[in-house]
Amino acid sequence: MKDLGSLKYFLGVEVTRSKHGLFLSQRKYVMDLLANTGMLDCKPADTPIVENHKLGVYVDQVPTNRERYQRLVEKLIYLSLTRPDIAYVVSVASQFMHSPSEDHMAVVMRILSYLKSDPGRGYFTFVGGNLVTCLGPPQSLSTEGLPKGPNAATKLHCDNQSAFEIANNPAQHDRTKHVEVDRHFIKEKLKHKLISIPFVPSLEQLADMLTHAVSKRRFEDSLDKLGITDIYAPT
Structure with missing residues:
Protein backbone atom coordinates (compact mmCIF):
# COMPACT_ATOMS: atom_id res chain seq x y z
CA MET A 1 0.00 0.00 0.00
CA LYS A 2 1.08 3.57 -0.66
CA ASP A 3 -0.02 6.74 1.10
CA LEU A 4 -1.14 9.15 -1.60
CA GLY A 5 -1.88 11.96 0.84
CA SER A 6 -5.17 13.75 1.37
CA LEU A 7 -7.91 12.95 -1.14
CA LYS A 8 -8.40 15.80 -3.61
CA TYR A 9 -9.94 14.25 -6.73
CA PHE A 10 -11.49 10.85 -7.33
CA LEU A 11 -13.69 9.62 -10.20
CA GLY A 12 -14.74 13.14 -11.16
CA VAL A 13 -15.44 14.25 -7.58
CA GLU A 14 -13.35 17.11 -6.15
CA VAL A 15 -12.77 17.15 -2.38
CA THR A 16 -11.97 20.43 -0.63
CA ARG A 17 -11.11 20.51 3.06
CA SER A 18 -11.64 23.29 5.58
CA LYS A 19 -12.07 23.71 9.33
CA HIS A 20 -15.80 23.13 8.78
CA GLY A 21 -15.37 19.72 7.12
CA LEU A 22 -15.39 18.39 3.56
CA PHE A 23 -16.90 20.06 0.52
CA LEU A 24 -17.75 17.80 -2.43
CA SER A 25 -18.20 19.10 -5.96
CA GLN A 26 -17.73 18.02 -9.57
CA ARG A 27 -16.70 21.33 -11.14
CA LYS A 28 -14.16 19.85 -13.55
CA TYR A 29 -16.65 17.14 -14.52
CA VAL A 30 -19.22 19.85 -15.32
CA MET A 31 -16.76 21.95 -17.32
CA ASP A 32 -15.67 18.92 -19.35
CA LEU A 33 -19.32 18.04 -19.99
CA LEU A 34 -20.10 21.57 -21.16
CA ALA A 35 -17.04 21.58 -23.42
CA ASN A 36 -17.87 18.20 -24.97
CA THR A 37 -21.44 19.29 -25.72
CA GLY A 38 -20.49 22.72 -27.07
CA MET A 39 -22.35 24.46 -24.24
CA LEU A 40 -19.48 26.45 -22.73
CA ASP A 41 -20.72 29.66 -24.32
CA CYS A 42 -24.43 29.05 -23.73
CA LYS A 43 -26.66 31.49 -21.85
CA PRO A 44 -27.02 30.29 -18.23
CA ALA A 45 -30.47 29.24 -17.01
CA ASP A 46 -31.84 30.21 -13.59
CA THR A 47 -33.39 26.81 -12.85
CA PRO A 48 -32.80 23.29 -14.24
CA ILE A 49 -36.42 22.94 -15.44
CA VAL A 50 -39.37 25.24 -15.98
CA GLU A 51 -42.22 25.22 -13.50
CA ASN A 52 -45.42 23.44 -14.60
CA HIS A 53 -43.67 21.48 -17.36
CA LYS A 54 -45.75 19.06 -19.45
CA LEU A 55 -43.19 16.41 -20.34
CA GLY A 56 -44.50 13.08 -21.51
CA VAL A 57 -44.64 10.67 -24.45
CA TYR A 58 -46.95 11.90 -27.23
CA VAL A 59 -47.92 10.39 -30.58
CA ASP A 60 -46.86 13.50 -32.50
CA GLN A 61 -43.47 13.95 -30.82
CA VAL A 62 -40.39 14.49 -32.98
CA PRO A 63 -37.72 11.87 -32.13
CA THR A 64 -34.16 12.83 -31.28
CA ASN A 65 -30.87 10.92 -31.29
CA ARG A 66 -31.53 8.24 -28.68
CA GLU A 67 -27.89 7.22 -28.17
CA ARG A 68 -26.77 10.81 -27.55
CA TYR A 69 -29.69 11.44 -25.22
CA GLN A 70 -28.92 8.33 -23.20
CA ARG A 71 -25.22 9.22 -22.89
CA LEU A 72 -26.02 12.72 -21.66
CA VAL A 73 -28.61 11.57 -19.15
CA GLU A 74 -26.24 8.91 -17.81
CA LYS A 75 -23.58 11.58 -17.26
CA LEU A 76 -26.11 13.79 -15.50
CA ILE A 77 -27.18 10.90 -13.27
CA TYR A 78 -23.57 10.56 -12.11
CA LEU A 79 -23.32 14.32 -11.65
CA SER A 80 -26.34 14.34 -9.34
CA LEU A 81 -24.06 12.56 -6.83
CA THR A 82 -22.96 16.02 -5.66
CA ARG A 83 -25.73 18.08 -7.26
CA PRO A 84 -29.06 17.32 -5.57
CA ASP A 85 -30.34 20.53 -7.17
CA ILE A 86 -30.64 18.64 -10.49
CA ALA A 87 -31.86 15.36 -8.98
CA TYR A 88 -35.52 15.93 -9.81
CA VAL A 89 -35.11 17.01 -13.43
CA VAL A 90 -32.61 14.21 -14.09
CA SER A 91 -35.09 11.68 -12.72
CA VAL A 92 -37.70 13.15 -15.10
CA ALA A 93 -35.35 13.03 -18.11
CA SER A 94 -34.37 9.42 -17.34
CA GLN A 95 -38.00 8.31 -17.75
CA PHE A 96 -37.75 8.85 -21.52
CA MET A 97 -34.51 7.00 -22.24
CA HIS A 98 -36.32 4.45 -24.42
CA SER A 99 -37.98 6.98 -26.73
CA PRO A 100 -36.65 10.54 -26.34
CA SER A 101 -38.06 13.43 -28.35
CA GLU A 102 -36.75 16.88 -29.23
CA ASP A 103 -38.71 18.23 -26.26
CA HIS A 104 -36.91 15.82 -23.94
CA MET A 105 -33.54 16.77 -25.42
CA ALA A 106 -34.41 20.44 -24.88
CA VAL A 107 -34.82 19.68 -21.17
CA VAL A 108 -31.37 18.05 -21.08
CA MET A 109 -29.92 21.12 -22.80
CA ARG A 110 -31.59 23.34 -20.20
CA ILE A 111 -29.93 21.31 -17.44
CA LEU A 112 -26.58 21.99 -19.08
CA SER A 113 -27.45 25.69 -19.34
CA TYR A 114 -28.30 25.69 -15.65
CA LEU A 115 -24.99 24.00 -14.80
CA LYS A 116 -23.22 26.78 -16.70
CA SER A 117 -24.54 29.29 -14.15
CA ASP A 118 -22.69 27.61 -11.24
CA PRO A 119 -20.47 24.69 -12.31
CA GLY A 120 -18.75 24.45 -8.92
CA ARG A 121 -21.76 23.95 -6.72
CA GLY A 122 -21.56 21.20 -4.09
CA TYR A 123 -22.63 20.76 -0.52
CA PHE A 124 -21.88 19.96 3.12
CA THR A 125 -24.29 17.84 5.15
CA PHE A 126 -24.11 17.65 8.94
CA VAL A 127 -26.14 15.54 11.37
CA GLY A 128 -25.56 16.15 15.06
CA GLY A 129 -22.24 17.81 14.29
CA ASN A 130 -21.00 14.93 12.13
CA LEU A 131 -20.57 15.20 8.37
CA VAL A 132 -23.01 12.90 6.61
CA THR A 133 -24.05 12.69 2.96
CA CYS A 134 -27.36 10.98 2.28
CA LEU A 135 -28.90 10.67 -1.18
CA GLY A 136 -31.90 8.66 -2.31
CA PRO A 137 -34.73 8.54 -4.83
CA PRO A 138 -36.94 11.64 -5.00
CA GLN A 139 -39.73 10.02 -2.97
CA SER A 140 -37.55 8.74 -0.13
CA LEU A 141 -38.05 10.14 3.37
CA SER A 142 -35.97 13.23 4.16
CA THR A 143 -35.32 14.63 7.63
CA GLU A 144 -34.69 18.32 7.89
CA VAL A 200 -43.97 23.27 8.44
CA PRO A 201 -46.01 25.08 5.74
CA SER A 202 -45.69 23.60 2.26
CA LEU A 203 -44.12 26.84 0.98
CA GLU A 204 -41.23 26.30 3.40
CA GLN A 205 -40.75 22.60 2.64
CA LEU A 206 -37.12 22.24 1.54
CA ALA A 207 -37.67 18.80 0.01
CA ASP A 208 -40.01 20.22 -2.64
CA MET A 209 -37.18 21.03 -5.06
CA LEU A 210 -36.22 17.34 -4.93
CA THR A 211 -39.69 16.13 -5.92
CA HIS A 212 -41.09 18.63 -8.43
CA ALA A 213 -40.35 21.80 -10.36
CA VAL A 214 -40.63 24.99 -8.32
CA SER A 215 -40.39 28.70 -9.04
CA LYS A 216 -37.05 30.48 -9.32
CA ARG A 217 -37.54 32.20 -5.97
CA ARG A 218 -38.37 29.01 -4.07
CA PHE A 219 -35.59 27.12 -5.85
CA GLU A 220 -32.91 29.65 -4.88
CA ASP A 221 -34.24 29.88 -1.33
CA SER A 222 -34.06 26.09 -0.96
CA LEU A 223 -30.49 26.02 -2.30
CA ASP A 224 -29.36 28.40 0.43
CA LYS A 225 -31.17 26.56 3.23
CA LEU A 226 -29.90 23.15 2.09
CA GLY A 227 -26.31 24.39 2.12
CA ILE A 228 -25.76 23.90 -1.61
CA THR A 229 -23.19 26.50 -2.56
CA ASP A 230 -20.24 27.28 -4.86
CA ILE A 231 -16.97 27.83 -3.03
CA TYR A 232 -15.34 28.76 -6.34
CA ALA A 233 -17.68 31.70 -6.94
CA PRO A 234 -16.16 35.19 -6.48
CA THR A 235 -16.91 36.80 -3.11
Whole structure:
Protein backbone atom coordinates (compact mmCIF):
# COMPACT_ATOMS: atom_id res chain seq x y z
CA MET A 1 0.00 0.00 0.00
CA LYS A 2 1.08 3.57 -0.66
CA ASP A 3 -0.02 6.74 1.10
CA LEU A 4 -1.14 9.15 -1.60
CA GLY A 5 -1.88 11.96 0.84
CA SER A 6 -5.17 13.75 1.37
CA LEU A 7 -7.91 12.95 -1.14
CA LYS A 8 -8.40 15.80 -3.61
CA TYR A 9 -9.94 14.25 -6.73
CA PHE A 10 -11.49 10.85 -7.33
CA LEU A 11 -13.69 9.62 -10.20
CA GLY A 12 -14.74 13.14 -11.16
CA VAL A 13 -15.44 14.25 -7.58
CA GLU A 14 -13.35 17.11 -6.15
CA VAL A 15 -12.77 17.15 -2.38
CA THR A 16 -11.97 20.43 -0.63
CA ARG A 17 -11.11 20.51 3.06
CA SER A 18 -11.64 23.29 5.58
CA LYS A 19 -12.07 23.71 9.33
CA HIS A 20 -15.80 23.13 8.78
CA GLY A 21 -15.37 19.72 7.12
CA LEU A 22 -15.39 18.39 3.56
CA PHE A 23 -16.90 20.06 0.52
CA LEU A 24 -17.75 17.80 -2.43
CA SER A 25 -18.20 19.10 -5.96
CA GLN A 26 -17.73 18.02 -9.57
CA ARG A 27 -16.70 21.33 -11.14
CA LYS A 28 -14.16 19.85 -13.55
CA TYR A 29 -16.65 17.14 -14.52
CA VAL A 30 -19.22 19.85 -15.32
CA MET A 31 -16.76 21.95 -17.32
CA ASP A 32 -15.67 18.92 -19.35
CA LEU A 33 -19.32 18.04 -19.99
CA LEU A 34 -20.10 21.57 -21.16
CA ALA A 35 -17.04 21.58 -23.42
CA ASN A 36 -17.87 18.20 -24.97
CA THR A 37 -21.44 19.29 -25.72
CA GLY A 38 -20.49 22.72 -27.07
CA MET A 39 -22.35 24.46 -24.24
CA LEU A 40 -19.48 26.45 -22.73
CA ASP A 41 -20.72 29.66 -24.32
CA CYS A 42 -24.43 29.05 -23.73
CA LYS A 43 -26.66 31.49 -21.85
CA PRO A 44 -27.02 30.29 -18.23
CA ALA A 45 -30.47 29.24 -17.01
CA ASP A 46 -31.84 30.21 -13.59
CA THR A 47 -33.39 26.81 -12.85
CA PRO A 48 -32.80 23.29 -14.24
CA ILE A 49 -36.42 22.94 -15.44
CA VAL A 50 -39.37 25.24 -15.98
CA GLU A 51 -42.22 25.22 -13.50
CA ASN A 52 -45.42 23.44 -14.60
CA HIS A 53 -43.67 21.48 -17.36
CA LYS A 54 -45.75 19.06 -19.45
CA LEU A 55 -43.19 16.41 -20.34
CA GLY A 56 -44.50 13.08 -21.51
CA VAL A 57 -44.64 10.67 -24.45
CA TYR A 58 -46.95 11.90 -27.23
CA VAL A 59 -47.92 10.39 -30.58
CA ASP A 60 -46.86 13.50 -32.50
CA GLN A 61 -43.47 13.95 -30.82
CA VAL A 62 -40.39 14.49 -32.98
CA PRO A 63 -37.72 11.87 -32.13
CA THR A 64 -34.16 12.83 -31.28
CA ASN A 65 -30.87 10.92 -31.29
CA ARG A 66 -31.53 8.24 -28.68
CA GLU A 67 -27.89 7.22 -28.17
CA ARG A 68 -26.77 10.81 -27.55
CA TYR A 69 -29.69 11.44 -25.22
CA GLN A 70 -28.92 8.33 -23.20
CA ARG A 71 -25.22 9.22 -22.89
CA LEU A 72 -26.02 12.72 -21.66
CA VAL A 73 -28.61 11.57 -19.15
CA GLU A 74 -26.24 8.91 -17.81
CA LYS A 75 -23.58 11.58 -17.26
CA LEU A 76 -26.11 13.79 -15.50
CA ILE A 77 -27.18 10.90 -13.27
CA TYR A 78 -23.57 10.56 -12.11
CA LEU A 79 -23.32 14.32 -11.65
CA SER A 80 -26.34 14.34 -9.34
CA LEU A 81 -24.06 12.56 -6.83
CA THR A 82 -22.96 16.02 -5.66
CA ARG A 83 -25.73 18.08 -7.26
CA PRO A 84 -29.06 17.32 -5.57
CA ASP A 85 -30.34 20.53 -7.17
CA ILE A 86 -30.64 18.64 -10.49
CA ALA A 87 -31.86 15.36 -8.98
CA TYR A 88 -35.52 15.93 -9.81
CA VAL A 89 -35.11 17.01 -13.43
CA VAL A 90 -32.61 14.21 -14.09
CA SER A 91 -35.09 11.68 -12.72
CA VAL A 92 -37.70 13.15 -15.10
CA ALA A 93 -35.35 13.03 -18.11
CA SER A 94 -34.37 9.42 -17.34
CA GLN A 95 -38.00 8.31 -17.75
CA PHE A 96 -37.75 8.85 -21.52
CA MET A 97 -34.51 7.00 -22.24
CA HIS A 98 -36.32 4.45 -24.42
CA SER A 99 -37.98 6.98 -26.73
CA PRO A 100 -36.65 10.54 -26.34
CA SER A 101 -38.06 13.43 -28.35
CA GLU A 102 -36.75 16.88 -29.23
CA ASP A 103 -38.71 18.23 -26.26
CA HIS A 104 -36.91 15.82 -23.94
CA MET A 105 -33.54 16.77 -25.42
CA ALA A 106 -34.41 20.44 -24.88
CA VAL A 107 -34.82 19.68 -21.17
CA VAL A 108 -31.37 18.05 -21.08
CA MET A 109 -29.92 21.12 -22.80
CA ARG A 110 -31.59 23.34 -20.20
CA ILE A 111 -29.93 21.31 -17.44
CA LEU A 112 -26.58 21.99 -19.08
CA SER A 113 -27.45 25.69 -19.34
CA TYR A 114 -28.30 25.69 -15.65
CA LEU A 115 -24.99 24.00 -14.80
CA LYS A 116 -23.22 26.78 -16.70
CA SER A 117 -24.54 29.29 -14.15
CA ASP A 118 -22.69 27.61 -11.24
CA PRO A 119 -20.47 24.69 -12.31
CA GLY A 120 -18.75 24.45 -8.92
CA ARG A 121 -21.76 23.95 -6.72
CA GLY A 122 -21.56 21.20 -4.09
CA TYR A 123 -22.63 20.76 -0.52
CA PHE A 124 -21.88 19.96 3.12
CA THR A 125 -24.29 17.84 5.15
CA PHE A 126 -24.11 17.65 8.94
CA VAL A 127 -26.14 15.54 11.37
CA GLY A 128 -25.56 16.15 15.06
CA GLY A 129 -22.24 17.81 14.29
CA ASN A 130 -21.00 14.93 12.13
CA LEU A 131 -20.57 15.20 8.37
CA VAL A 132 -23.01 12.90 6.61
CA THR A 133 -24.05 12.69 2.96
CA CYS A 134 -27.36 10.98 2.28
CA LEU A 135 -28.90 10.67 -1.18
CA GLY A 136 -31.90 8.66 -2.31
CA PRO A 137 -34.73 8.54 -4.83
CA PRO A 138 -36.94 11.64 -5.00
CA GLN A 139 -39.73 10.02 -2.97
CA SER A 140 -37.55 8.74 -0.13
CA LEU A 141 -38.05 10.14 3.37
CA SER A 142 -35.97 13.23 4.16
CA THR A 143 -35.32 14.63 7.63
CA GLU A 144 -34.69 18.32 7.89
CA GLY A 145 -34.34 18.90 11.63
CA LEU A 146 -31.11 18.33 13.50
CA PRO A 147 -30.70 17.57 17.22
CA LYS A 148 -28.87 20.27 19.19
CA GLY A 149 -27.39 17.83 21.68
CA PRO A 150 -27.40 14.20 22.84
CA ASN A 151 -30.65 14.65 24.83
CA ALA A 152 -32.54 16.81 22.36
CA ALA A 153 -35.40 15.43 20.30
CA THR A 154 -34.74 14.99 16.60
CA LYS A 155 -37.14 17.15 14.60
CA LEU A 156 -38.94 15.62 11.62
CA HIS A 157 -40.57 18.54 9.83
CA CYS A 158 -43.87 17.60 8.19
CA ASP A 159 -46.01 19.56 5.74
CA ASN A 160 -48.85 17.00 5.61
CA GLN A 161 -51.63 18.16 7.93
CA SER A 162 -53.28 14.72 8.10
CA ALA A 163 -50.01 12.95 8.97
CA PHE A 164 -49.27 15.64 11.56
CA GLU A 165 -52.67 15.19 13.26
CA ILE A 166 -52.46 11.38 13.23
CA ALA A 167 -49.00 11.45 14.81
CA ASN A 168 -50.14 13.78 17.58
CA ASN A 169 -53.58 12.23 18.17
CA PRO A 170 -53.57 9.65 21.00
CA ALA A 171 -56.70 7.95 19.64
CA GLN A 172 -56.58 5.35 16.89
CA HIS A 173 -57.78 6.48 13.48
CA ASP A 174 -59.46 4.37 10.79
CA ARG A 175 -57.07 5.42 8.06
CA THR A 176 -54.06 4.15 10.06
CA LYS A 177 -55.13 0.50 10.17
CA HIS A 178 -52.62 -0.55 7.51
CA VAL A 179 -49.71 1.11 9.34
CA GLU A 180 -50.60 0.35 12.96
CA VAL A 181 -47.20 -1.18 13.80
CA ASP A 182 -45.29 1.77 12.38
CA ARG A 183 -47.66 4.19 14.05
CA HIS A 184 -47.13 2.63 17.50
CA PHE A 185 -43.36 2.82 16.93
CA ILE A 186 -43.59 6.54 16.14
CA LYS A 187 -45.92 7.19 19.09
CA GLU A 188 -43.43 5.53 21.43
CA LYS A 189 -40.60 7.76 20.20
CA LEU A 190 -42.82 10.84 20.56
CA LYS A 191 -43.79 9.82 24.09
CA HIS A 192 -40.16 9.47 25.15
CA LYS A 193 -39.29 12.77 23.40
CA LEU A 194 -36.74 11.10 21.15
CA ILE A 195 -38.36 12.79 18.15
CA SER A 196 -40.75 15.68 17.59
CA ILE A 197 -42.87 16.43 14.54
CA PRO A 198 -43.25 20.19 14.10
CA PHE A 199 -45.53 21.32 11.30
CA VAL A 200 -43.97 23.27 8.44
CA PRO A 201 -46.01 25.08 5.74
CA SER A 202 -45.69 23.60 2.26
CA LEU A 203 -44.12 26.84 0.98
CA GLU A 204 -41.23 26.30 3.40
CA GLN A 205 -40.75 22.60 2.64
CA LEU A 206 -37.12 22.24 1.54
CA ALA A 207 -37.67 18.80 0.01
CA ASP A 208 -40.01 20.22 -2.64
CA MET A 209 -37.18 21.03 -5.06
CA LEU A 210 -36.22 17.34 -4.93
CA THR A 211 -39.69 16.13 -5.92
CA HIS A 212 -41.09 18.63 -8.43
CA ALA A 213 -40.35 21.80 -10.36
CA VAL A 214 -40.63 24.99 -8.32
CA SER A 215 -40.39 28.70 -9.04
CA LYS A 216 -37.05 30.48 -9.32
CA ARG A 217 -37.54 32.20 -5.97
CA ARG A 218 -38.37 29.01 -4.07
CA PHE A 219 -35.59 27.12 -5.85
CA GLU A 220 -32.91 29.65 -4.88
CA ASP A 221 -34.24 29.88 -1.33
CA SER A 222 -34.06 26.09 -0.96
CA LEU A 223 -30.49 26.02 -2.30
CA ASP A 224 -29.36 28.40 0.43
CA LYS A 225 -31.17 26.56 3.23
CA LEU A 226 -29.90 23.15 2.09
CA GLY A 227 -26.31 24.39 2.12
CA ILE A 228 -25.76 23.90 -1.61
CA THR A 229 -23.19 26.50 -2.56
CA ASP A 230 -20.24 27.28 -4.86
CA ILE A 231 -16.97 27.83 -3.03
CA TYR A 232 -15.34 28.76 -6.34
CA ALA A 233 -17.68 31.70 -6.94
CA PRO A 234 -16.16 35.19 -6.48
CA THR A 235 -16.91 36.80 -3.11
